[in-house]
Amino acid sequence: MRRRSSAVKWSDVLAGQIAVNTASTLSSPALHALVAQECRDLRDQAIQQGAAPDTYVTRVDGYLDRPxxxxxxxxxxxxxxxxDLAQAANWALAECQKRSPVKSGDFRKSWRILVDNKEWTDPAATIPMGSEVWIVNTMPYARKIEVGGMQIRTDPQIVEAVRQTVGRRFxxxxxxxxxxxxxxxxxARGGPVPYVLKQSGVASGLSWTKKGGWSRKHKSYTSRRKDRQAGQQVLYPTLILTERIS
Structure with missing residues:
Protein backbone atom coordinates (compact mmCIF):
# COMPACT_ATOMS: atom_id res chain seq x y z
CA MET A 1 0.00 0.00 0.00
CA ARG A 2 1.31 3.45 -0.90
CA ARG A 3 0.03 6.76 0.43
CA ARG A 4 0.82 10.19 -0.96
CA SER A 5 -0.12 13.41 0.85
CA SER A 6 0.20 17.06 -0.16
CA ALA A 7 1.20 19.87 2.19
CA VAL A 8 -1.69 21.39 4.11
CA LYS A 9 -2.16 25.08 3.31
CA TRP A 10 -4.93 27.21 4.80
CA SER A 11 -5.61 29.08 1.57
CA ASP A 12 -5.46 26.05 -0.71
CA VAL A 13 -8.76 24.50 -1.83
CA LEU A 14 -6.98 21.17 -1.88
CA ALA A 15 -5.64 21.60 1.65
CA GLY A 16 -5.31 18.34 3.52
CA GLN A 17 -5.66 16.31 0.35
CA ILE A 18 -4.59 12.70 0.63
CA ALA A 19 -4.46 10.37 -2.32
CA VAL A 20 -4.49 6.66 -1.50
CA ASN A 21 -3.31 4.01 -3.95
CA THR A 22 -3.66 0.37 -2.99
CA ALA A 23 -4.24 -2.99 -4.58
CA SER A 24 -7.92 -3.90 -4.81
CA THR A 25 -7.23 -7.08 -2.87
CA LEU A 26 -6.58 -5.02 0.27
CA SER A 27 -10.04 -3.46 0.51
CA SER A 28 -10.88 -4.81 3.94
CA PRO A 29 -12.80 -2.86 6.62
CA ALA A 30 -9.63 -2.76 8.70
CA LEU A 31 -7.67 -1.17 5.88
CA HIS A 32 -10.42 1.39 5.27
CA ALA A 33 -10.32 2.28 8.95
CA LEU A 34 -6.51 2.57 8.89
CA VAL A 35 -6.53 4.90 5.88
CA ALA A 36 -9.36 7.01 7.36
CA GLN A 37 -7.51 7.44 10.64
CA GLU A 38 -4.33 8.48 8.84
CA CYS A 39 -6.30 11.15 6.99
CA ARG A 40 -7.78 12.46 10.23
CA ASP A 41 -4.40 12.40 11.98
CA LEU A 42 -2.81 14.53 9.24
CA ARG A 43 -5.78 16.92 9.35
CA ASP A 44 -5.62 17.29 13.14
CA GLN A 45 -1.84 17.74 13.05
CA ALA A 46 -2.22 20.64 10.60
CA ILE A 47 -4.82 22.26 12.87
CA GLN A 48 -2.73 21.82 16.01
CA GLN A 49 0.31 23.32 14.30
CA GLY A 50 -1.69 26.36 13.24
CA ALA A 51 -1.33 25.54 9.53
CA ALA A 52 -5.12 25.32 9.14
CA PRO A 53 -8.19 26.53 11.05
CA ASP A 54 -10.47 24.15 12.90
CA THR A 55 -13.41 24.87 10.59
CA TYR A 56 -13.60 22.66 7.51
CA VAL A 57 -15.76 20.37 5.42
CA THR A 58 -14.75 16.94 4.19
CA ARG A 59 -15.00 15.70 0.62
CA VAL A 60 -14.51 11.97 -0.05
CA ASP A 61 -14.07 10.99 -3.68
CA GLY A 62 -15.81 14.21 -4.66
CA TYR A 63 -18.77 13.85 -2.27
CA LEU A 64 -19.25 16.28 0.61
CA ASP A 65 -19.58 15.05 4.20
CA ARG A 66 -18.99 11.37 3.53
CA PRO A 67 -16.92 9.56 6.20
CA ASP A 84 -10.96 31.19 5.08
CA LEU A 85 -14.03 33.13 6.18
CA ALA A 86 -12.87 34.19 9.66
CA GLN A 87 -9.43 35.16 8.38
CA ALA A 88 -10.95 37.13 5.50
CA ALA A 89 -13.42 38.89 7.83
CA ASN A 90 -10.67 39.97 10.22
CA TRP A 91 -8.49 41.20 7.37
CA ALA A 92 -11.34 43.10 5.68
CA LEU A 93 -12.34 44.77 8.96
CA ALA A 94 -8.77 45.92 9.59
CA GLU A 95 -8.50 47.17 6.01
CA CYS A 96 -11.74 49.17 6.30
CA GLN A 97 -10.47 50.73 9.52
CA LYS A 98 -7.09 51.54 7.95
CA ARG A 99 -8.74 53.31 5.00
CA SER A 100 -11.12 55.32 7.21
CA PRO A 101 -10.82 59.09 7.60
CA VAL A 102 -9.83 60.07 11.12
CA LYS A 103 -11.00 63.27 12.78
CA SER A 104 -12.82 62.39 15.99
CA GLY A 105 -12.16 58.69 15.40
CA ASP A 106 -15.86 57.84 15.60
CA PHE A 107 -16.09 56.65 12.00
CA ARG A 108 -13.14 54.29 12.37
CA LYS A 109 -14.57 52.91 15.62
CA SER A 110 -17.98 52.24 14.07
CA TRP A 111 -17.01 49.34 11.81
CA ARG A 112 -18.79 46.13 12.82
CA ILE A 113 -18.77 42.47 11.77
CA LEU A 114 -22.13 40.68 11.65
CA VAL A 115 -22.36 36.93 11.15
CA ASP A 116 -25.81 35.84 10.05
CA ASN A 117 -27.19 39.14 11.42
CA LYS A 118 -25.52 38.80 14.83
CA GLU A 119 -22.54 40.91 15.91
CA TRP A 120 -19.26 39.00 15.95
CA THR A 121 -16.90 40.49 18.51
CA ASP A 122 -14.28 37.77 19.08
CA PRO A 123 -11.61 37.79 16.32
CA ALA A 124 -10.45 34.33 17.41
CA ALA A 125 -13.92 32.77 17.32
CA THR A 126 -14.96 30.32 14.65
CA ILE A 127 -17.31 31.41 11.88
CA PRO A 128 -19.38 28.41 10.73
CA MET A 129 -18.96 27.50 7.09
CA GLY A 130 -21.95 28.58 5.05
CA SER A 131 -22.39 31.79 7.07
CA GLU A 132 -22.98 35.22 5.54
CA VAL A 133 -20.64 37.84 6.96
CA TRP A 134 -21.39 41.57 6.85
CA ILE A 135 -18.80 44.26 7.46
CA VAL A 136 -20.61 47.56 7.95
CA ASN A 137 -20.03 51.04 9.32
CA THR A 138 -22.88 52.27 11.51
CA MET A 139 -22.27 56.04 11.35
CA PRO A 140 -25.16 58.01 9.73
CA TYR A 141 -22.85 59.54 7.10
CA ALA A 142 -21.23 56.21 6.09
CA ARG A 143 -23.27 56.12 2.89
CA LYS A 144 -22.14 59.62 1.92
CA ILE A 145 -18.52 58.59 2.32
CA GLU A 146 -19.02 55.39 0.33
CA VAL A 147 -20.70 57.04 -2.67
CA GLY A 148 -18.37 60.05 -2.71
CA GLY A 149 -21.01 62.54 -1.59
CA MET A 150 -18.93 63.87 1.27
CA GLN A 151 -15.44 65.25 0.76
CA ILE A 152 -12.90 63.61 3.05
CA ARG A 153 -9.10 63.57 3.28
CA THR A 154 -8.85 59.90 2.33
CA ASP A 155 -10.23 58.03 -0.66
CA PRO A 156 -14.00 57.40 -0.47
CA GLN A 157 -15.63 54.13 -1.62
CA ILE A 158 -13.93 52.27 1.20
CA VAL A 159 -16.15 49.18 1.04
CA GLU A 160 -15.78 48.95 -2.73
CA ALA A 161 -11.99 49.21 -2.52
CA VAL A 162 -11.83 46.41 0.05
CA ARG A 163 -14.25 44.29 -2.00
CA GLN A 164 -11.93 44.47 -4.99
CA THR A 165 -8.97 43.34 -2.89
CA VAL A 166 -10.39 40.65 -0.63
CA GLY A 167 -11.13 38.24 -3.49
CA ARG A 168 -7.52 38.34 -4.65
CA ARG A 169 -6.19 37.58 -1.16
CA PHE A 170 -8.79 34.89 -0.41
CA ALA A 188 -19.60 55.13 18.22
CA ARG A 189 -21.16 58.49 19.16
CA GLY A 190 -24.00 56.79 20.99
CA GLY A 191 -26.56 57.57 18.30
CA PRO A 192 -29.32 55.09 17.46
CA VAL A 193 -29.02 52.53 14.67
CA PRO A 194 -30.70 52.86 12.26
CA TYR A 195 -30.46 56.59 11.78
CA VAL A 196 -33.67 58.21 10.52
CA LEU A 197 -33.38 61.21 8.21
CA LYS A 198 -34.68 64.36 9.86
CA GLN A 199 -34.95 66.18 6.54
CA SER A 200 -34.60 65.39 2.87
CA GLY A 201 -31.12 64.39 1.75
CA VAL A 202 -28.95 66.62 -0.39
CA ALA A 203 -27.35 65.63 -3.68
CA SER A 204 -23.94 67.22 -3.20
CA GLY A 205 -22.79 67.19 -6.82
CA LEU A 206 -19.37 66.03 -5.68
CA SER A 207 -17.48 63.53 -7.79
CA TRP A 208 -14.30 61.59 -7.06
CA THR A 209 -11.98 59.49 -9.19
CA LYS A 210 -8.79 57.71 -8.26
CA LYS A 211 -6.88 59.60 -10.91
CA GLY A 212 -8.44 63.04 -10.74
CA GLY A 213 -9.46 63.32 -7.09
CA TRP A 214 -12.40 65.55 -6.13
CA SER A 215 -14.46 67.71 -8.49
CA ARG A 216 -18.02 69.07 -8.64
CA LYS A 217 -20.39 68.01 -11.41
CA HIS A 218 -23.28 70.29 -10.41
CA LYS A 219 -24.54 72.49 -7.63
CA SER A 220 -26.01 70.77 -4.60
CA TYR A 221 -29.77 70.38 -4.43
CA THR A 222 -32.41 68.68 -2.29
CA SER A 223 -32.91 65.11 -3.42
CA ARG A 224 -36.31 63.92 -4.58
CA ARG A 225 -35.47 60.25 -4.24
CA LYS A 226 -38.00 58.39 -2.09
CA ASP A 227 -35.28 56.77 0.02
CA ARG A 228 -33.71 60.16 0.78
CA GLN A 229 -36.80 61.85 2.22
CA ALA A 230 -37.35 62.85 5.86
CA GLY A 231 -38.46 59.89 7.96
CA GLN A 232 -36.60 57.31 5.88
CA GLN A 233 -34.02 55.04 7.48
CA VAL A 234 -30.44 55.34 6.28
CA LEU A 235 -29.07 52.36 4.35
CA TYR A 236 -25.53 51.44 5.35
CA PRO A 237 -22.74 50.42 2.93
CA THR A 238 -22.04 46.76 3.57
CA LEU A 239 -19.34 44.33 2.46
CA ILE A 240 -20.86 40.84 2.23
CA LEU A 241 -18.53 37.83 2.45
CA THR A 242 -19.53 34.26 1.67
CA GLU A 243 -17.44 31.20 0.92
CA ARG A 244 -17.30 28.65 -1.87
CA ILE A 245 -17.73 25.21 -0.36
CA SER A 246 -18.54 23.00 -3.34
Whole structure:
Protein backbone atom coordinates (compact mmCIF):
# COMPACT_ATOMS: atom_id res chain seq x y z
CA MET A 1 0.00 0.00 0.00
CA ARG A 2 1.31 3.45 -0.90
CA ARG A 3 0.03 6.76 0.43
CA ARG A 4 0.82 10.19 -0.96
CA SER A 5 -0.12 13.41 0.85
CA SER A 6 0.20 17.06 -0.16
CA ALA A 7 1.20 19.87 2.19
CA VAL A 8 -1.69 21.39 4.11
CA LYS A 9 -2.16 25.08 3.31
CA TRP A 10 -4.93 27.21 4.80
CA SER A 11 -5.61 29.08 1.57
CA ASP A 12 -5.46 26.05 -0.71
CA VAL A 13 -8.76 24.50 -1.83
CA LEU A 14 -6.98 21.17 -1.88
CA ALA A 15 -5.64 21.60 1.65
CA GLY A 16 -5.31 18.34 3.52
CA GLN A 17 -5.66 16.31 0.35
CA ILE A 18 -4.59 12.70 0.63
CA ALA A 19 -4.46 10.37 -2.32
CA VAL A 20 -4.49 6.66 -1.50
CA ASN A 21 -3.31 4.01 -3.95
CA THR A 22 -3.66 0.37 -2.99
CA ALA A 23 -4.24 -2.99 -4.58
CA SER A 24 -7.92 -3.90 -4.81
CA THR A 25 -7.23 -7.08 -2.87
CA LEU A 26 -6.58 -5.02 0.27
CA SER A 27 -10.04 -3.46 0.51
CA SER A 28 -10.88 -4.81 3.94
CA PRO A 29 -12.80 -2.86 6.62
CA ALA A 30 -9.63 -2.76 8.70
CA LEU A 31 -7.67 -1.17 5.88
CA HIS A 32 -10.42 1.39 5.27
CA ALA A 33 -10.32 2.28 8.95
CA LEU A 34 -6.51 2.57 8.89
CA VAL A 35 -6.53 4.90 5.88
CA ALA A 36 -9.36 7.01 7.36
CA GLN A 37 -7.51 7.44 10.64
CA GLU A 38 -4.33 8.48 8.84
CA CYS A 39 -6.30 11.15 6.99
CA ARG A 40 -7.78 12.46 10.23
CA ASP A 41 -4.40 12.40 11.98
CA LEU A 42 -2.81 14.53 9.24
CA ARG A 43 -5.78 16.92 9.35
CA ASP A 44 -5.62 17.29 13.14
CA GLN A 45 -1.84 17.74 13.05
CA ALA A 46 -2.22 20.64 10.60
CA ILE A 47 -4.82 22.26 12.87
CA GLN A 48 -2.73 21.82 16.01
CA GLN A 49 0.31 23.32 14.30
CA GLY A 50 -1.69 26.36 13.24
CA ALA A 51 -1.33 25.54 9.53
CA ALA A 52 -5.12 25.32 9.14
CA PRO A 53 -8.19 26.53 11.05
CA ASP A 54 -10.47 24.15 12.90
CA THR A 55 -13.41 24.87 10.59
CA TYR A 56 -13.60 22.66 7.51
CA VAL A 57 -15.76 20.37 5.42
CA THR A 58 -14.75 16.94 4.19
CA ARG A 59 -15.00 15.70 0.62
CA VAL A 60 -14.51 11.97 -0.05
CA ASP A 61 -14.07 10.99 -3.68
CA GLY A 62 -15.81 14.21 -4.66
CA TYR A 63 -18.77 13.85 -2.27
CA LEU A 64 -19.25 16.28 0.61
CA ASP A 65 -19.58 15.05 4.20
CA ARG A 66 -18.99 11.37 3.53
CA PRO A 67 -16.92 9.56 6.20
CA UNK A 68 -13.28 8.96 5.40
CA UNK A 69 -13.86 5.20 5.72
CA UNK A 70 -15.77 5.28 2.40
CA UNK A 71 -12.81 6.48 0.33
CA UNK A 72 -11.85 4.20 -2.56
CA UNK A 73 -8.62 2.37 -1.91
CA UNK A 74 -7.70 2.54 -5.58
CA UNK A 75 -6.90 6.19 -6.45
CA UNK A 76 -9.31 7.44 -3.77
CA UNK A 77 -9.19 11.05 -2.59
CA UNK A 78 -9.98 12.64 0.77
CA UNK A 79 -10.01 16.45 0.73
CA UNK A 80 -10.39 18.76 3.72
CA UNK A 81 -11.57 22.21 2.66
CA UNK A 82 -10.58 24.63 5.40
CA UNK A 83 -12.54 27.83 5.92
CA ASP A 84 -10.96 31.19 5.08
CA LEU A 85 -14.03 33.13 6.18
CA ALA A 86 -12.87 34.19 9.66
CA GLN A 87 -9.43 35.16 8.38
CA ALA A 88 -10.95 37.13 5.50
CA ALA A 89 -13.42 38.89 7.83
CA ASN A 90 -10.67 39.97 10.22
CA TRP A 91 -8.49 41.20 7.37
CA ALA A 92 -11.34 43.10 5.68
CA LEU A 93 -12.34 44.77 8.96
CA ALA A 94 -8.77 45.92 9.59
CA GLU A 95 -8.50 47.17 6.01
CA CYS A 96 -11.74 49.17 6.30
CA GLN A 97 -10.47 50.73 9.52
CA LYS A 98 -7.09 51.54 7.95
CA ARG A 99 -8.74 53.31 5.00
CA SER A 100 -11.12 55.32 7.21
CA PRO A 101 -10.82 59.09 7.60
CA VAL A 102 -9.83 60.07 11.12
CA LYS A 103 -11.00 63.27 12.78
CA SER A 104 -12.82 62.39 15.99
CA GLY A 105 -12.16 58.69 15.40
CA ASP A 106 -15.86 57.84 15.60
CA PHE A 107 -16.09 56.65 12.00
CA ARG A 108 -13.14 54.29 12.37
CA LYS A 109 -14.57 52.91 15.62
CA SER A 110 -17.98 52.24 14.07
CA TRP A 111 -17.01 49.34 11.81
CA ARG A 112 -18.79 46.13 12.82
CA ILE A 113 -18.77 42.47 11.77
CA LEU A 114 -22.13 40.68 11.65
CA VAL A 115 -22.36 36.93 11.15
CA ASP A 116 -25.81 35.84 10.05
CA ASN A 117 -27.19 39.14 11.42
CA LYS A 118 -25.52 38.80 14.83
CA GLU A 119 -22.54 40.91 15.91
CA TRP A 120 -19.26 39.00 15.95
CA THR A 121 -16.90 40.49 18.51
CA ASP A 122 -14.28 37.77 19.08
CA PRO A 123 -11.61 37.79 16.32
CA ALA A 124 -10.45 34.33 17.41
CA ALA A 125 -13.92 32.77 17.32
CA THR A 126 -14.96 30.32 14.65
CA ILE A 127 -17.31 31.41 11.88
CA PRO A 128 -19.38 28.41 10.73
CA MET A 129 -18.96 27.50 7.09
CA GLY A 130 -21.95 28.58 5.05
CA SER A 131 -22.39 31.79 7.07
CA GLU A 132 -22.98 35.22 5.54
CA VAL A 133 -20.64 37.84 6.96
CA TRP A 134 -21.39 41.57 6.85
CA ILE A 135 -18.80 44.26 7.46
CA VAL A 136 -20.61 47.56 7.95
CA ASN A 137 -20.03 51.04 9.32
CA THR A 138 -22.88 52.27 11.51
CA MET A 139 -22.27 56.04 11.35
CA PRO A 140 -25.16 58.01 9.73
CA TYR A 141 -22.85 59.54 7.10
CA ALA A 142 -21.23 56.21 6.09
CA ARG A 143 -23.27 56.12 2.89
CA LYS A 144 -22.14 59.62 1.92
CA ILE A 145 -18.52 58.59 2.32
CA GLU A 146 -19.02 55.39 0.33
CA VAL A 147 -20.70 57.04 -2.67
CA GLY A 148 -18.37 60.05 -2.71
CA GLY A 149 -21.01 62.54 -1.59
CA MET A 150 -18.93 63.87 1.27
CA GLN A 151 -15.44 65.25 0.76
CA ILE A 152 -12.90 63.61 3.05
CA ARG A 153 -9.10 63.57 3.28
CA THR A 154 -8.85 59.90 2.33
CA ASP A 155 -10.23 58.03 -0.66
CA PRO A 156 -14.00 57.40 -0.47
CA GLN A 157 -15.63 54.13 -1.62
CA ILE A 158 -13.93 52.27 1.20
CA VAL A 159 -16.15 49.18 1.04
CA GLU A 160 -15.78 48.95 -2.73
CA ALA A 161 -11.99 49.21 -2.52
CA VAL A 162 -11.83 46.41 0.05
CA ARG A 163 -14.25 44.29 -2.00
CA GLN A 164 -11.93 44.47 -4.99
CA THR A 165 -8.97 43.34 -2.89
CA VAL A 166 -10.39 40.65 -0.63
CA GLY A 167 -11.13 38.24 -3.49
CA ARG A 168 -7.52 38.34 -4.65
CA ARG A 169 -6.19 37.58 -1.16
CA PHE A 170 -8.79 34.89 -0.41
CA UNK A 171 -9.75 33.19 -3.70
CA UNK A 172 -12.44 31.02 -2.12
CA UNK A 173 -14.21 33.98 -0.50
CA UNK A 174 -16.87 35.82 -2.51
CA UNK A 175 -17.19 39.53 -1.79
CA UNK A 176 -20.02 41.89 -2.74
CA UNK A 177 -20.95 45.46 -1.87
CA UNK A 178 -24.48 46.56 -1.18
CA UNK A 179 -26.44 48.96 1.07
CA UNK A 180 -28.30 47.33 3.93
CA UNK A 181 -30.88 48.34 6.51
CA UNK A 182 -29.81 47.74 10.10
CA UNK A 183 -31.83 47.54 13.28
CA UNK A 184 -30.82 48.04 16.89
CA UNK A 185 -27.67 49.14 18.63
CA UNK A 186 -25.65 52.35 18.84
CA UNK A 187 -22.91 53.90 16.76
CA ALA A 188 -19.60 55.13 18.22
CA ARG A 189 -21.16 58.49 19.16
CA GLY A 190 -24.00 56.79 20.99
CA GLY A 191 -26.56 57.57 18.30
CA PRO A 192 -29.32 55.09 17.46
CA VAL A 193 -29.02 52.53 14.67
CA PRO A 194 -30.70 52.86 12.26
CA TYR A 195 -30.46 56.59 11.78
CA VAL A 196 -33.67 58.21 10.52
CA LEU A 197 -33.38 61.21 8.21
CA LYS A 198 -34.68 64.36 9.86
CA GLN A 199 -34.95 66.18 6.54
CA SER A 200 -34.60 65.39 2.87
CA GLY A 201 -31.12 64.39 1.75
CA VAL A 202 -28.95 66.62 -0.39
CA ALA A 203 -27.35 65.63 -3.68
CA SER A 204 -23.94 67.22 -3.20
CA GLY A 205 -22.79 67.19 -6.82
CA LEU A 206 -19.37 66.03 -5.68
CA SER A 207 -17.48 63.53 -7.79
CA TRP A 208 -14.30 61.59 -7.06
CA THR A 209 -11.98 59.49 -9.19
CA LYS A 210 -8.79 57.71 -8.26
CA LYS A 211 -6.88 59.60 -10.91
CA GLY A 212 -8.44 63.04 -10.74
CA GLY A 213 -9.46 63.32 -7.09
CA TRP A 214 -12.40 65.55 -6.13
CA SER A 215 -14.46 67.71 -8.49
CA ARG A 216 -18.02 69.07 -8.64
CA LYS A 217 -20.39 68.01 -11.41
CA HIS A 218 -23.28 70.29 -10.41
CA LYS A 219 -24.54 72.49 -7.63
CA SER A 220 -26.01 70.77 -4.60
CA TYR A 221 -29.77 70.38 -4.43
CA THR A 222 -32.41 68.68 -2.29
CA SER A 223 -32.91 65.11 -3.42
CA ARG A 224 -36.31 63.92 -4.58
CA ARG A 225 -35.47 60.25 -4.24
CA LYS A 226 -38.00 58.39 -2.09
CA ASP A 227 -35.28 56.77 0.02
CA ARG A 228 -33.71 60.16 0.78
CA GLN A 229 -36.80 61.85 2.22
CA ALA A 230 -37.35 62.85 5.86
CA GLY A 231 -38.46 59.89 7.96
CA GLN A 232 -36.60 57.31 5.88
CA GLN A 233 -34.02 55.04 7.48
CA VAL A 234 -30.44 55.34 6.28
CA LEU A 235 -29.07 52.36 4.35
CA TYR A 236 -25.53 51.44 5.35
CA PRO A 237 -22.74 50.42 2.93
CA THR A 238 -22.04 46.76 3.57
CA LEU A 239 -19.34 44.33 2.46
CA ILE A 240 -20.86 40.84 2.23
CA LEU A 241 -18.53 37.83 2.45
CA THR A 242 -19.53 34.26 1.67
CA GLU A 243 -17.44 31.20 0.92
CA ARG A 244 -17.30 28.65 -1.87
CA ILE A 245 -17.73 25.21 -0.36
CA SER A 246 -18.54 23.00 -3.34
Missing amino acids: EEEVRLDQGLVTYIFS PRVLAARTFKALSGGRD
